[in-house]
Amino acid sequence: NAGVTQTPKFQVLKTGQSMTLQCAQDMNHEYMSWYRQDPGMGLRLIHYSVGAGITDQGEVPNGYNVSRSTTEDFPLRLLSAAPSQTSVYFCASSYSAASGETQYFGPGTRLLVL
Amino acid sequence: KQEVTQIPAALSVPEGENLVLNCSFTDSAIYNLQWFRQDPGKGLTSLLLIQSSQREQTSGRLNASLDKSSGRSTLYIAASQPGDSATYLCAVTPGGSGGSNYKLTFGKGTLLTVNP
Numbered sequence: 001n002a003g004v005t006q007t008p009k010f011q012v013l014k015t016g017q018s019m020t021l022q023c024a025q026d027m028n029h030e031y032m033s034w035y036r037q038d039p040g041m042g043l044r045l046i047h048y049s050v051g052a053g054i055t056d057q058g059e060v061p062n063g064y065n066v067s068r069s070t071t072e073d074f075p076l077r078l079l080s081a082a083p084s085q086t087s088v089y090f091c092a093s094s095y096s097a098a099s100g101e102t103q104y105f106g107p108g109t110r111l112l113v114l
Numbered sequence: 115k116q117e118v119t120q121i122p123a124a125l126s127v128p129e130g131e132n133l134v135l136n137c138s139f140t141d142s143a144i145y146n147l148q149w150f151r152q153d154p155g156k157g158l159t160s161l162l163l164i165q166s167s168q169r170e171q172t173s174g175r176l177n178a179s180l181d182k183s184s185g186r187s188t189l190y191i192a193a194s195q196p197g198d199s200a201t202y203l204c205a206v207t208p209g210g211s212g213g214s215n216y217k218l219t220f221g222k223g224t225l226l227t228v229n230p
Contacts, residue, residue, distance in 0.1 A: 040222065043218075044220075045217055048217075090157055092158075102160045102163060105158040106157050107157045
C-alpha cells in the first residue's frame, strides 16, 4: 500500500490564482480530513469527510472547498489564493471516524502564496 | 474552547537518557488522546492512542499516560537514541463529538534532539 499520498509537494501561487491540492489513499478508509500547519499555531482542521459524498467544515474552512466523489480521493480547492493561505497542508485518513482508530497522515504539501 | 499545551517546546538530551514530554489540555471531557511523531519536512506518524477510559499505553520504549481528570498526559521515552530526534505532538478528541476522531485539537509540539 502506498498509504496516503499528496501532490504536489511544493507549490508557489500568486494572489488570486486557484489550485487543487490532491490527496489519495489506497487503504479503503472512510474518514479523510485536511489540516493546515502554521508556525506557532499547530495543526488546524480545515474540512473532513466521513465517506463518499459527505463533507463537513472544520475549524478553519474559509477560502477552501472540498468534495468526495470516491472513497480514495479527497481534493482540497483554493478558489482565490491569499497570502494568509501560505502554509503546509496535510491530508489524513482512517478506517472510520471511531475514537479508537489511528489516523494516517500524508507527507504534506508546502504552499507559498505571493 | 479546548486548548492543548506542550512543555517544553524544545528539549536536548544525550543519547541513552530517559525523558518525559508533557501535554496538558483545558477541557477534561475528551474521548481520546494521541501522540504523534513528525520528522522534518514529513507528515505525522501515530505513536500511541489512549482512550479516555485508559490510564496508559505502551509501545516498545514508549509509554504514554493519561490523567483525564487533571487534564494531563506524559510521553516517556526510555533509553533515547539519535533516531528519536523529531517533533512530538499530542492531540485530543474533544468530548461531545460522539466518540469520534472528528476535530482533533493539536498542541504545538516538543522538538526533541538526542545527541550522540
